Amino acid sequence: MPALFRFPATPLRQVLLVLLVLLLPVWLLGEHAYLAIDDNLDSELVAPYLLPRLSVLLDYHPTTVVPPLMDGLPRNALRSGLSVTMQLFALLPPLLAYLLHALLVRLVALLGFYTLARTHWLRTPADAGLAALLALAWATLPMHTIYGLTVGGQPWVLWAVLNLREGRRRGLSWLTLSAFPLWSMFVYVGPFLLAGIGGLLAWDWWYGRRAHLGAVLLGAGLLLASYLVVEYPLFYSLLLAKQFVSHRVEFAISRLKPMSFSSGLKSTLHYLLLGKYLAGLFFRGVILAAVVAALSLSQPAARRGLRRQLLPLGIVLVLIAAFCGFYPQLLTALQAYVPLLRTFNIGRFHFLTPLLWFVLLLLSLRALPPGRLRVGLAVAQLLLGLAMNTEWTTNLRHLAGVAPTTEPSYAAYVAPRLFARVRALLHERTGQEPPAYRVACLGLPPSVAQLNGFYTLDSYQNNYPLRYKHQFRPLIAGELAKDPALRAYFDAWGNRCYLFSAELGKNFRVGATQRRVVQHWDFDAAAFRRLGGRFVLSATRLARPQESGLRLLAVQADAAAYWQLFVYEVAAPGE
Template sequence: MPFSSRFSSPLVVALLGLLLFLLPWLVLGPQSYITIDDNLDTEISIPYLLTRHHLALDYRSDAVVPPIMNGLPRNALRSGLSLTMPLFAALSPLWAYLAHEVLVRLIGLLGMYALLRRHFLPDATAQSRWLAAGLGLAWAVLPIYPIYGVSVLGQPWVLLALLNLRRGPGHWTDWLLLILFPLWSMFVLAGAFVVAGAFVLLLWDVWQKRRVAWRLVAGLALLTIMFLVVEYPLFYSLLIAKQFVPHRLEFDLGQLGPHGWKAGLKSAALYFFMGQYHASLFFRGAALLGIGAALFTASAAARRSLRRELVPLLIGLGCLAVFCGFYPQLVAVVQNQVPALRTFNLSRFHFLTPLLWFVVLVFCLRRLLNARLRMALVTFQLLIGLAMNTEWLANLCILVGRARTNEPSYKAFVAPALFAEIQNSIQQQTGEEPAQYRVACLGLPPSVAQLNGFYTLDSYQNNYPLPYKHQFRPLIAGELAKSAVLRTYFDAWGNRCYLMAAELGKNFRVGALSHRTVQDFAFDAAAFRQMGGRYVLSAVRLATPVRSGLRLLREFHDPMAYWQVYLYEVK
């Protein structure tokens, strides 16, 4: 094929489209908006601290991460074999995150294109290439958490490898894909459910063909073994050595989740039509329109064939939606008899649904004869992904000078100059480095302090020792007594092991423009001091700090920072 022909191919056009999509992050750099919830307020600081303190591959039973929670057990955190670690070791947290953004979406586009061209749209027509490229781009721009690696967007590569092994002898690259996927995905979020989905594919193949595809069995075994190898520290620490009792044993999803069948049905409908934000939240409208269009316009024979393809998928998606929607209520019934259900969230099967909905859409596109209608559906899916990608939209707003005040840039959120000034102020007064004292944060995520070199007693962690939760609770017991909402939030969940104030509620990000004052902060300063705490970094002013056992040392401002920080010291 001539170079000019290759250059104008649909795949290259899709890659150029992806580059345009990524330009806002690349142009803005530190001024980019980075998703905060469950991302910048927790996930990004973890690989940064593991690599900064040379703990990524330190799996000793007594290894701890000093800046988190007075020494969080290292094996409570993500694996050091993840490809995330080299990126954070080589780059600053921001550029490591942006490298994830670029690489994960590129891998997603190429994986979806390869899957479609190999198994779903294999014919040599130009339109099939354009459909595959368009769907690849639509897949790559979905709203995701890049810090989770290829947990979502890399799934087409796994399906491609398994289908290749199911069809024939496969190729060495298929085995390589099954080895690489566990190295850049999150087992507890998606990996376990990808393995379960692969097992269902194996059972479906056995039921259809009445024989076992042993290469598919071997591929599933290899995928499972690789996850066991990559996540060995987690399995060893919790199941074998039992290095600590996880705080997740006190989870009570029955208190946190929806109550009643109406709430369960509403949640199930959201899972079916929208999905879940960790696993890509987007409206399934293109696939649903595709189903209607294909059934309305296709021939009788094509409709029968389509129904055979779609019915199992839609039944499976419906069952998953109902299961996820009612999961908190189901767990509440059996969690005392099966404590493991408190610690491992089985509702994360929803991580499989984005790919399954794209498969539904592809099945419908194959039955449509109208070329314009096919491309219209692909374009609609692309627009849905763009419209629901809040991180991308926020960066577009910044580019055009319409930045949203509640969506600060990475630089404003982390505020390195502001926190460097706080550190210098403490050092000038005491001569102490951050490792020699402990802080806690009120009204701002502790991850901000961690990214700036502070050692925090509080943190947002998915897994930490239960005794630490019990030790931390007295610090905020007075505030929890004022608010049933916060009390349930901490006692029945507790991933956010934060300083809390009933007057703030669940507002854990109080920007400088809010000018908030907490009139009465019921804080146990003696318990805080006993844990080694010296300073409270507060984004809100305390009206009566003396009653909280604190005294104001100084107020810190920076016009470029999202925060205004009040530095309080234990009296």
């Protein structure tokens, strides 16, 4: 951070203020704000919410389990308690923790890109405004902030590595690399950052730039060592104690995606021009326009130098896109010989590409003369990122009263009053609290029930015991037999260990206004009962619950909730 104070702070202060204004809608809406649901509310919010409340945040003992998830999910299958994200959720209520965390992530992202740009490329006072604009565009990109600095904080890593490469700020750079794992996720970015640093070291070695290779290598070692400490539960459970066999060993991507050359090429173009939504989904068109403008308007001598800078970056981006695009074919060919490829996705190099594209943009705009063109391109990139940031645009629509009915607010999604009524109903019937019985959900993510204190047999987890997947499958085997796509979705992937219905397909959010009715649900109630299940909380009505071995207890609704709940109980044998 000291580098910030060596430059005029006015542009930085201005964009910090703009960032706060852009984030204001979600704070104004509060519990009525829209928060991204897919791979966010439906999965990632549960562990930060539950682990502190069950007092197992830092309990890594092999026998420790999380009872509300899958009848006792091993604690070590979930995120480390040492992360800033988890600690923040331990201190604050979940919604406030989420909003504050998102704000902090984007602030740190902005400061990181500004510091990177001003330290290594845009050093003159006249460039401060451009650096600030690009930093704002970077900080407002679509990204899942629940992953911490996994994407947004990468400029700090690059800043530290470039410092070490130049022999400057060694202590602060080593500290930055050591701290980054505390606020990022290893499985998404750790190995790929290390591979990127390794590639840079190889480049310098090849071209004889070896003066500071040791300092960079030590920085990479500190980054890895810190990840080993922070992600201790992951490494310990899977590599050392071998606490359980992960369901990921049955991943078979060839059953989920087409394996043709044309599909690989299409995927490559998607990675190249758009990226993936978890890692920052935005169209690269403005950046390509900036590259073309810079090469077209530069003087011949400057153009040659610019090409030498842009060409290696462009080649790396194309290679990453091709690798990720054809990764399914590569995985299918190699996973029989390298079993680790089944459980660990090495196709996540695309998490590095948003930063590489922004460096490409920065270098191109730097080559343009100060004026309207480069400012216009920077503003265009900012507006493009905002337009593709669905969390931001949906909240604007919520403020305007024209929000899409399929994208509920946080309060409508979690629906605490509705689930409190269900909890009271079941207490009246059983005399028991949620820890004493197990439920499963149909037509709504189990995370909704989990965030309301219910103990579910189903869940959305990136890592859980294969044994449990096999125990759960009989519950839905009849429905999987009806739909080959759903069968492959569960058998060849299975992160969503859900109650499936062939009639609903992959519609996992059946809102009250949809009024869906499932005519024939082939559910194995006996297997559900053997697994400990007693109640099914369904967002859709079953036309013939008795065929599924269930009986309807009640229909619960609430005007403020996204859901209408049909509460079914497993019928006793013989009923």
